[in-house]
Amino acid sequence: xxxxREPMQSILKEFPVEAGSLIPILQKTQEAFGYIxxxxxxxxxxxxxxxxxxxxxxxxxxxxxxxIPKGRHxxxxxxxxxxxxxxxxxxxxxxxxxxxxxxGECTADGRFDLEAVACLGCCALAPVVKIDGDIYGNMAVIKxxxxxxxxx
Amino acid sequence: MNKLxxxxxxxxxxxxxxxxxxxxxxxxxxxSCGRAAGSEEVRKTVLAMVKKHRIAAQLVDVGCIGxxxxxxxxxxxxxxxxxxxxxxxxxxxxxxxxxxxxxxGEIVRNLAVGHFADAPCDxxxxxxxxxxxxxxxxxxLKNCGFIDPENIRHYLARDGYSGLQKALELSPxxxxxxxxxxxxxxxxxxxxPTGKKxxxxxxxxxxxxxxxxxxxxxxxxxxxxxxxxxxDPHSVLEGMLIAGYAIGASMGTIYIRAxxxxxxxxxxxxxxxxxxxxxxxxxxxxxxxxFDLKIKEGAGAxxxxxxxxxxxxxxxxxxxxxxxxxxxxxxxxxxxxxVINNVETxxxxxxxxxxxPTWYRQFGTEGNVxxxxxxxxxxxxxxxxxxxxxxxxLRKIIQDIGGGPQKTFKAVQTGGPxxxxxxxxxxxxxxxxxxxxxxxxxxxxxxxxxxxxxxxVVDVARYFLDFIxxxxxxxxxxxxxxxxxxxxxxxxxxKGEGEIDDLNxxxxxxxxxxxxxxxxxGQTAPNPVLTTLRYFRNEYVEHVVGKYCPALVCRSLIEYxxxxxxxxxxxxxxxxxxxxxxxxxxxxxxxxxKTKCIKCRACLEICRFDAIAGNAIAIRTRGES
Numbered sequence: 001x002x003x004x005r006e007p008m009q010s011i012l013k014e015f016p017v018e019a020g021s022l023i024p025i026l027q028k029t030q031e032a033f034g035y036i037x038x039x040x041x042x043x044x045x046x047x048x049x050x051x052x053x054x055x056x057x058x059x060x061x062x063x064x065x066x067x068i069p070k071g072r073h074x075x076x077x078x079x080x081x082x083x084x085x086x087x088x089x090x091x092x093x094x095x096x097x098x099x100x101x102x103x104g105e106c107t108a109d110g111r112f113d114l115e116a117v118a119c120l121g122c123c124a125l126a127p128v129v130k131i132d133g134d135i136y137g138n139m140a141v142i143k144x145x146x147x148x149x150x151x152x
Numbered sequence: 153m154n155k156l157x158x159x160x161x162x163x164x165x166x167x168x169x170x171x172x173x174x175x176x177x178x179x180x181x182x183x184s185c186g187r188a189a190g191s192e193e194v195r196k197t198v199l200a201m202v203k204k205h206r207i208a209a210q211l212v213d214v215g216c217i218g219x220x221x222x223x224x225x226x227x228x229x230x231x232x233x234x235x236x237x238x239x240x241x242x243x244x245x246x247x248x249x250x251x252x253x254x255x256x257g258e259i260v261r262n263l264a265v266g267h268f269a270d271a272p273c274d275x276x277x278x279x280x281x282x283x284x285x286x287x288x289x290x291x292x293l294k295n296c297g298f299i300d301p302e303n304i305r306h307y308l309a310r311d312g313y314s315g316l317q318k319a320l321e322l323s324p325x326x327x328x329x330x331x332x333x334x335x336x337x338x339x340x341x342x343x344x345p346t347g348k349k350x351x352x353x354x355x356x357x358x359x360x361x362x363x364x365x366x367x368x369x370x371x372x373x374x375x376x377x378x379x380x381x382x383x384d385p386h387s388v389l390e391g392m393l394i395a396g397y398a399i400g401a402s403m404g405t406i407y408i409r410a411x412x413x414x415x416x417x418x419x420x421x422x423x424x425x426x427x428x429x430x431x432x433x434x435x436x437x438x439x440x441x442x443f444d445l446k447i448k449e450g451a452g453a454x455x456x457x458x459x460x461x462x463x464x465x466x467x468x469x470x471x472x473x474x475x476x477x478x479x480x481x482x483x484x485x486x487x488x489x490x491v492i493n494n495v496e497t498x499x500x501x502x503x504x505x506x507x508x509p510t511w512y513r514q515f516g517t518e519g520n521v522x523x524x525x526x527x528x529x530x531x532x533x534x535x536x537x538x539x540x541x542x543x544x545x546l547r548k549i550i551q552d553i554g555g556g557p558q559k560t561f562k563a564v565q566t567g568g569p570x571x572x573x574x575x576x577x578x579x580x581x582x583x584x585x586x587x588x589x590x591x592x593x594x595x596x597x598x599x600x601x602x603x604x605x606x607x608x609v610v611d612v613a614r615y616f617l618d619f620i621x622x623x624x625x626x627x628x629x630x631x632x633x634x635x636x637x638x639x640x641x642x643x644x645x646x647k648g649e650g651e652i653d654d655l656n657x658x659x660x661x662x663x664x665x666x667x668x669x670x671x672x673x674g675q676t677a678p679n680p681v682l683t684t685l686r687y688f689r690n691e692y693v694e695h696v697v698g699k700y701c702p703a704l705v706c707r708s709l710i711e712y713x714x715x716x717x718x719x720x721x722x723x724x725x726x727x728x729x730x731x732x733x734x735x736x737x738x739x740x741x742x743x744x745x746k747t748k749c750i751k752c753r754a755c756l757e758i759c760r761f762d763a764i765a766g767n768a769i770a771i772r773t774r775g776e777s
Contacts (some may be wrong), residue, residue, distance in 0.1 A: 124220030
């Protein structure tokens with residue numbers, strides 16, 4: 001894939017060639033492209049002199065890394081303990097139903113992707129949903145529709 | 153060595169100018185929790201008001217002062233009066249407060265929470281004399297809510313880096329001795345004596361040596377470290393410098409969760425300011441001590457809070473724990489002696505150096521010296537970040553500080569997924585490492601989750617096990633497969649398909665996982681199940697034998713219904729039901745079709761908050777009528 005050569009190059013050149021660079025490189029790659037593509041793994045493999053298997057092994061171990069493209073907006077539902085006891089799970093289900101996707105997927109029009117996270121650390125405001133950088137506390141099933149309308 | 157003195161004097165001058173009685177100030181709590189509650193909207197309103205009316209007031213973005221349930225918090229100091237705190241502010245209230253307090257000098261009493269002054273003020277209560285705050289001892293949280301975390305001068309003006317100065321005047325061994333004498337133990341949960349850890353590392357004599365700050369706060373329901381890093385990052389960084397000096401390290405790494413973007417940003421700002429002020433790099437404060445800091449972002453793996461897994465992760469590997477010994481203090485990062493301390497441990501260190509180990513020993517109890525921060529959440533009236541002396545009974549924390557449970561108390565969970573659920577009878581347990589372990593739980597990093605009668609303990613146990621099962625690194629069979637089986641059994645029980653023998657199977661599996669797993673994750677994973685089986689066995693039996701969930705949580709065992717006497721037929725619920733399960737003509741009690749209902753809560757919420765009658769939709773045990 002030609003178009004990604006340049007940006008990958010500019011990411012890689014910031015890092016020394018050592019195993020410790022792998023996770024920060026993956027993080028920068030995901031930041032730039034929204035996900036880790038097979039092409040990116042191949043480039044990193046050549047740069048760090050690690051096999052693609054090794055890279056995929058590390059990347060798939062950490063929940064932060066995703067292997068499919070992101071939507072224009074990313075919804076993250078907190079399933080921390082405080083959110084769980086305040087029906088965070090039911091909220092996630094309602095979002096799945098509303099968006100007609102499963103957790104970890106992206107809507108067909110590319111507008112939203114949906115993820116669950118173990119804890120966002122805003123437990124006192126449970127249940128919490130994050131859309132892109134914005135955190136919404138005291139969420140409820142009935143607030144979903146209106147909230148999503150704010151994001152095009 | 154008067155570099156710090158000069159820095160501190162300049163900073164104090166700035167601080168005093170800011171706090172001059174004639175100058176008006178607006179403080180806004182801008183930590184993540186404040187933002188989640190809407191402080192950014194409030195901030196926009198404030199800025200617009202200030203601009204529109206040309207109000208001469210300084211806006212100070214501060215961190216989290218603790219009572220999250222009052223967020224967004226906005227404080228005003230003006231007209232020579234002390235700082236007044238306003239709680240649960242929204243843009244409309246902010247406009248009114250600014251109009252009245254800042255333009256006309258009238259305190260808005262009905263929205264005011266308290267004042268910050270030694271003397272009485274307009275009959276308002278003192279902020280720190282309120283029930284939630286008066287039982288606390290704030291050492292680690294001293295600066296939180298008072299300083300701008302992105303301004304190093306605020307930190308310096310409040311004795312910042314004077315602990316480092318003290319340390320540099322001592323020999324590294326004397327610093328270790330001071331920490332050992334203070335009795336400080338690891339605040340990440342395991343409680344290993346900090347001085348001892350430093351000593352082991354230093355005594356290896358091998359170069360290089362490293363210090364790592366463990367900010368991989370992964371326990372769901374815990375946010376003490378996030379709050380501290382967002383509200384007072386320099387206190388933790390000062391602690392790292394002192395630790396680095398004591399163990400003889402010239403490199404420190406902060407390993408922090410990527411899920412905490414604001415904390416990362418504030419750490420980066422803090423590190424930049426340290427460099428600008430000669431607090432990082434070569435010859436720090438004119439001494440012979442060289443030190444540098446870097447940030448490593450975690451990538452979302454709970455097990456990386458375990459120190460050997462954390463090291464693997466920094467080295468670019470899958471974060472899988474390895475056998476100990478060797479402990480990291482003798483062989484850690486890239487094989488070098490490495491001290492790994494928790495955020496709060498490091499945040500405590502400067503205070504000990506500043507005030508001396510004897511001063512620190514006055515707090516807490518013998519063997520459990522000092523204070524501990526907790527995130528008090530769940531079904532308790534006053535939620536927030538608190539700091540109490542070790543040895544404080546759980547009851548005092550929940551009742552006096554937290555204001556008690558929302559409904560009848562059922563359990564308190566300490567220590568996150570590795571901890572246990574403790575019942576009412578054990579509420580007089582003092583919060584110490586040993587007493588919590590004796591009760592079957594752990595201190596952990598500081599999550600305290602209160603559960604009331606509406607929380608199902610079987611569901612909670614299933615939740616934690618499911619979390620652990622997903623986060624297990626997979627190295628040990630017992631943890632990888634054992635937790636999976638435990639989750640399956642618990643799911644069965646929650647569905648009403650459990651058998652009484654399942655309880656014995658659970659216990660036996662729990663013991664196996666506990667005794668045959670390598671790291672703390674597996675060894676403590678069964679705690680939520682074991683404690684709930686021990687203290688709430690009846691609730692399991694009710695699910696298994698009676699096939700009902702007394703808390704009305706487990707969805708296979710409950711049903712939603714309309715209370716005809718309460719329903720006015722306002723049709724709000726009909727509009728929100730995603731499956732068309734509710735029907736009925738306007739102004740007549742509605743009908744809820746159980747076969748279509750997916751129990752999504754939408755009707756319940758809309759009826760409670762938005763309908764004409766309210767509370768006309770309820771939950772009952774399946775098959776009950």
